Amino acid sequence: KAGVTQxxxxxxxxxGQQVTLSCSPISGHRSVSWYQQTPxxxxxxxxxxxxxxxRNKGNFPGRFSGRQFSNSRSEMNVSTxxxxxxxxxxxxxxxxxxxxxxxxxxxxxxxx
Amino acid sequence: EDQVTQSPEALRLQEGExxxxxxxxxxxxxxxxxxxxxxxxxxxxFLFTLYSAGEEKEKERLKATLTKKESFxxxxxxxxxxxxxxxxxxQDYGGSQGNLIFGKGTKLSVKP
Numbered sequence: 761k762a763g764v765t766q767x768x769x770x771x772x773x774x775x776g777q778q779v780t781l782s783c784s785p786i787s788g789h790r791s792v793s794w795y796q797q798t799p800x801x802x803x804x805x806x807x808x809x810x811x812x813x814x815r816n817k818g819n820f821p822g823r824f825s826g827r828q829f830s831n832s833r834s835e836m837n838v839s840t841x842x843x844x845x846x847x848x849x850x851x852x853x854x855x856x857x858x859x860x861x862x863x864x865x866x867x868x869x870x871x872x
Numbered sequence: 873e874d875q876v877t878q879s880p881e882a883l884r885l886q887e888g889e890x891x892x893x894x895x896x897x898x899x900x901x902x903x904x905x906x907x908x909x910x911x912x913x914x915x916x917x918f919l920f921t922l923y924s925a926g927e928e929k930e931k932e933r934l935k936a937t938l939t940k941k942e943s944f945x946x947x948x949x950x951x952x953x954x955x956x957x958x959x960x961x962x963q964d965y966g967g968s969q970g971n972l973i974f975g976k977g978t979k980l981s982v983k984p
Contacts, residue, residue, distance in 0.1 A: 764915075793971070803916075803959070803974040816971050850915050852972075858903065858963070861972060863915035 761787060764853050764864035772870045778839040781867045785832050785853030792834040793861060794826060797848040806849075809834055810857050838869075846871045874899045874964050878975035885950055885982050893945040893978045895960030903963040905943050906972065907936050910957045919945075919958075950982045 765784045773779050785792050794806040805818040809828035826836040832853075838845055848868050852861035875898040885891055897905065904923050908916035920929045922938040929936050933954065935946040945958055957979045961972040 766915075795972075795974075802976045803961075803972075805971045805973075808971060818971070848913075860904075860906065860918060860921050862918055863908070865915045866913075868913070 764851060764862055766849075766851050766864040766867050768867060769865065770868045770870075772872065773841050774872050775841055775843060777841050778837065779841060779869060780835055780837050781849055781851075781869075783834045783836075783851030783853075783864060785834070785851075786862055789853035789855055789862075790832055791854045791857035791861075792828055792832065793852045793854075793857070794834070794836050795850045795852065796820070797850055797866070798846075803850070806836065808857055815857065841871045843871050845869065874962065874973045876960055876962055876973050876975035878958075878960050878978050880978060881976065882979045883981070885947075885980070887951055887982055887984050888949045890946070890948045890950070892947070893958055893980070895943040895945070895975055896941060897943070897960075897962045899962050899964040899973075901965035903965045905938055906961045906963070907943070907945055908959040908961065910959055910977070916959055947980070950980075952982045952984050955980055955982045 767782045791810045793808040795803045797803045808816040812828045823839045828834045848866045850866045852863045854861045877896045879894045907919040910916045920936040925940045937944045957977040959977045961974045
């Protein structure tokens with residue numbers, strides 16, 4: 761079974777721009793969660809989608825948003841990028857959200 | 873508030889020198905405790921899920937145990953390829969679905 765895939769793997773943007781990241785979950789998994797990983801804060805939860813609905817959201821500003829499609833693929837968007845948004849963005853999928861989450865390789869975002 | 877604390881932050885071992893990593897947690901109701909391994913620049917790789925105190929799981933040189941307040945990851949006769957950051961995460965019954973609370977991790981280095 762193919763694992764979680766994320767595209768692109770690397771991105772370089774400048775302040776003020778916006779970015780869209782994509783995540784394809786493991787086949788059959790309906791829950792997709794997004795996390796931000798930085799050296800200082802570690803892994804922090806952004807939001808979780810299940811059946812195209814956002815079920816849960818972490819403590820991040822409204823510049824961070826996401827959506828999920830009918831095939832369970834998910835995208836996250838960050839608008840008006842700031843230098844502090846530079847991080848590894850990780851997507852994880854699970855069957856229903858309450859069980860083991862499997863992570864993708866991440867998208868490394870650098871904001872200049 | 874849910875909290876996860878991992879110790880030590882870093883651990884250097886000689887090949888074959890067994891040791892343990894600690895994960896202390898505070899949650900209102902534990903749904904599950906998860907161990908992941910993360911190599912530099914990659915997404916976390918799932919190792920174990922533990923659900924109740926007294927539970928133990930093993931995989932090759934790794935063994936995870938769980939009590940009501942902490943979990944241990946025991947590494948027996950480690951090899952250089954075991955070098956990685958080991959992450960502990962909890963999911964709370966009272967918390968929202970899809971939300972894992974992570975510790976900052978223990979960076980393990982195994983020297984030949």
